[in-house]
Amino acid sequence: MIKTKLLITILLMSVLATSNAFAAKKVHRWKLAETWPTNFPIFGDATKNMAKMVKEMSDGRLIIQIHSRNKHKAPLGVLDMVKAGQYQMGHTAAYYYKGKDINTMFFTTMPFGMVASEQYAWFYHGGGMELMEKVFDKHRILAFPGGNTGNQMGGWFRKEINSLDDLKGLKMRIPGFAGEVLAQVGAKPTNIPAGELYTALERNTIDALEWVGPSLDLRMGFHKIAPYYYTGWHEPGAELQFMVNKRAYEKLPKDLQVILKTAMRVAAYDMYTQSTHESGKNLASISKDYPNVKIKTFPNDVMTALRAANQRLLADFASKDALTKEIIKSQRTYLEQVRPWTNISDQAYLNSAK
Amino acid sequence: MIKTKLLITILLMSVLATSNAFAAKKVHRWKLAETWPTNFPIFGDATKNMAKMVKEMSDGRLIIQIHSRNKHKAPLGVLDMVKAGQYQMGHTAAYYYKGKDINTMFFTTMPFGMVASEQYAWFYHGGGMELMEKVFDKHRILAFPGGNTGNQMGGWFRKEINSLDDLKGLKMRIPGFAGEVLAQVGAKPTNIPAGELYTALERNTIDALEWVGPSLDLRMGFHKIAPYYYTGWHEPGAELQFMVNKRAYEKLPKDLQVILKTAMRVAAYDMYTQSTHESGKNLASISKDYPNVKIKTFPNDVMTALRAANQRLLADFASKDALTKEIIKSQRTYLEQVRPWTNISDQAYLNSAK
Numbered sequence: 101m102i103k104t105k106l107l108i109t110i111l112l113m114s115v116l117a118t119s120n121a122f123a124a125k126k127v128h129r130w131k132l133a134e135t136w137p138t139n140f141p142i143f144g145d146a147t148k149n150m151a152k153m154v155k156e157m158s159d160g161r162l163i164i165q166i167h168s169r170n171k172h173k174a175p176l177g178v179l180d181m182v183k184a185g186q187y188q189m190g191h192t193a194a195y196y197y198k199g200k201d202i203n204t205m206f207f208t209t210m211p212f213g214m215v216a217s218e219q220y221a222w223f224y225h226g227g228g229m230e231l232m233e234k235v236f237d238k239h240r241i242l243a244f245p246g247g248n249t250g251n252q253m254g255g256w257f258r259k260e261i262n263s264l265d266d267l268k269g270l271k272m273r274i275p276g277f278a279g280e281v282l283a284q285v286g287a288k289p290t291n292i293p294a295g296e297l298y299t300a301l302e303r304n305t306i307d308a309l310e311w312v313g314p315s316l317d318l319r320m321g322f323h324k325i326a327p328y329y330y331t332g333w334h335e336p337g338a339e340l341q342f343m344v345n346k347r348a349y350e351k352l353p354k355d356l357q358v359i360l361k362t363a364m365r366v367a368a369y370d371m372y373t374q375s376t377h378e379s380g381k382n383l384a385s386i387s388k389d390y391p392n393v394k395i396k397t398f399p400n401d402v403m404t405a406l407r408a409a410n411q412r413l414l415a416d417f418a419s420k421d422a423l424t425k426e427i428i429k430s431q432r433t434y435l436e437q438v439r440p441w442t443n444i445s446d447q448a449y450l451n452s453a454k
Numbered sequence: 455m456i457k458t459k460l461l462i463t464i465l466l467m468s469v470l471a472t473s474n475a476f477a478a479k480k481v482h483r484w485k486l487a488e489t490w491p492t493n494f495p496i497f498g499d500a501t502k503n504m505a506k507m508v509k510e511m512s513d514g515r516l517i518i519q520i521h522s523r524n525k526h527k528a529p530l531g532v533l534d535m536v537k538a539g540q541y542q543m544g545h546t547a548a549y550y551y552k553g554k555d556i557n558t559m560f561f562t563t564m565p566f567g568m569v570a571s572e573q574y575a576w577f578y579h580g581g582g583m584e585l586m587e588k589v590f591d592k593h594r595i596l597a598f599p600g601g602n603t604g605n606q607m608g609g610w611f612r613k614e615i616n617s618l619d620d621l622k623g624l625k626m627r628i629p630g631f632a633g634e635v636l637a638q639v640g641a642k643p644t645n646i647p648a649g650e651l652y653t654a655l656e657r658n659t660i661d662a663l664e665w666v667g668p669s670l671d672l673r674m675g676f677h678k679i680a681p682y683y684y685t686g687w688h689e690p691g692a693e694l695q696f697m698v699n700k701r702a703y704e705k706l707p708k709d710l711q712v713i714l715k716t717a718m719r720v721a722a723y724d725m726y727t728q729s730t731h732e733s734g735k736n737l738a739s740i741s742k743d744y745p746n747v748k749i750k751t752f753p754n755d756v757m758t759a760l761r762a763a764n765q766r767l768l769a770d771f772a773s774k775d776a777l778t779k780e781i782i783k784s785q786r787t788y789l790e791q792v793r794p795w796t797n798i799s800d801q802a803y804l805n806s807a808k
Binding site: 384403448 | 720761
């Protein structure tokens with residue numbers, strides 16, 4: 101009997117240890133809603149890479165299933181779906197939600213704002229993450245950088261822009277805040293679904309459009325019908341966002357939280373690297389096959405007017421909300437500190453190494 | 455008896471399951487040798503951040519202890535110590551080992567070469583990682599990007615450089631390949647230990663020196679005694695390296711391998727972000743407290759001569775070794791593809807947004 105008792109005791113201890121081991125092996129299954137269609141290049145690669153890293157690093161304990169817009173049918177509903185817990189996380193751009201909350205706008209990119217390297221420094225060392233946390237906290241969401249497109253081009257134009265007058269009445273597809281800035285100088289901004297853009301430009305329904313840059317513009321074919329490709333001013337370092345439902349995040353064990361955060365962080369940086377690569381490759385392809393495409397920079401009077409309009413609109417926003425004011429001030433102060441460095445490092449080098 | 459037999463069977467199965475669980479909890483203890491002194495800023499932060507992420511993501515199953523040069527006394531012996539398995543990994547710069555293997559030189563930075571964003575694209579999408587693997591394979595080492603300093607400054611000069619003649623006989627602390635390039639145009643490159651640099655410059659033992667950039671130059675105090683701070687040409691995107699002993703890596707379970715690789719990858723990117731921040735902050739401090747410091751760019755004849763000397767030396771290297779030739783060709787071809795993009799994106803933006 102004593103032997104049997106001992107055996108039973110050992111057995112119970114073993115079962116306990118085993119069940120602990122199984123507890124540690126609990127699989128968390130998450131769903132991610134992305135704004136993009138299925139297999140969208142670069143943006144979609146960022147979510148796939150992130151989910152793959154999480155799966156491998158967690159040894160299969162955190163599995164993230166990705167739903168594209170083709171599945172959830174709500175490309176601009178990502179914030180709401182993550183907030184409601186319908187999805188544990190999302191991949192989108194914060195500035196799509198400015199109609200819902202104006203302060204989400206500042207964490208993607210701003211006209212005449214920071215380039216990617218400067219903006220990452222602001223996020224991680226200049227108070228950007230803390231401000232983003234403040235903004236998204238009321239949506240019960242944790243937001244993180246989700247991948248940078250690099251400096252976006254100013255757009256494809258069918259006619260050359262030689263002065264501010266050429267912008268008056270110009271019909272251009274340029275959504276969001278940049279469109280508002282452009283409207284201030286007399287242009288007619290409009291939004292048109294991606295699938296109809298080529299035809300709209302070809303049939304002169306619009307005179308110009310902006311999309312991203314060579315990385316994603318090449319597949320759209322705009323270079324075949326609009327010979328002027330203008331350099332950027334309105335989205336100098338567009339950063340997408342990962343959004344995570346706060347309660348879902350808090351339910352994860354500590355190691356899976358760090359695994360998720362690390363995977364999102366590296367997937368974001370990696371997307372910037374991939375964007376750089378694809379832009380270089382596709383620009384080379386455009387230059388080779390369509391040598392008539394001319395790269396232009398807007399004349400000084402256009403840039404000056406756009407900059408002034410941008411500042412007017414920002415001052416207006418700042419006057420309406422204390423947090424808006426705080427974010428605008430943080431970004432302006434940081435830019436003033438970091439830009440002189442960018443100017444004497446990469447910019448001076450690129451200018452002198454030509 | 456049947457009952458006891460059953461109990462013993464269940465007991466054995468439970469013990470087996472428990473021992474599996476304990477096997478999964480095996481702790482791997484690694485040592486990392488870094489080239490830097492204890493608590494060296496930025497470079498040392500990269501190794502600490504990497505080790506912290508690994509510990510947290512692995513839930514304590516991979517612990518990396520960091521030994522600085524103060525401990526191992528062999529700052530330039532990191533490659534050898536990792537190769538021998540004395541350390542499982544190291545943090546250093548590949549180009550320190552060009553005397554041992556000329557082909558290690560190309561993976562840190564090259565004069566007139568790629569800036570950080572371009573070089574990351576080359577590493578991860580342009581064949582750079584594959585070439586680095588080829589080079590380090592014979593040392594039984596896996597090498598990875600280990601953190602970027604950003605564009606390094608051309609150095610602190612006590613006198614202004616107005617033409618190529620001003621470089622003739624100029625005594626400058628500039629080690630490595632860049633020193634060889636400078637020697638080609640008549641300067642006298644030399645190497646002096648970090649601790650003696652300030653005094654050497656103050657007492658005119660040397661006329662000029664290069665260190666890193668504002669991120670690490672400020673603490674050295676050179677701005678107090680050398681009023682000319684020249685923009686860079688010789689290290690446009692200096693990337694440190696993590697080196698991992700191949701056999702030690704192969705002994706890790708798959709999930710720890712991915713955790714280690716991911717942590718190194720993000721620590722490298724993060725160091726570039728931190729360098730950007732510290733450079734901006736410290737440049738602002740120098741500008742404020744030492745308004746007499748003048749930021750200068752070398753005149754055209756100097757840049758042209760340096761570029762020609764660089765190309766002569768590279769052609770010479772390429773003629774001696776097939777792999778060297780392959781690497782130089784890969785870097786040149788990639789730069790030719792990606793630079794036009796850099797020029798029409800960040801550079802055009804920075805020039806037009808002034």
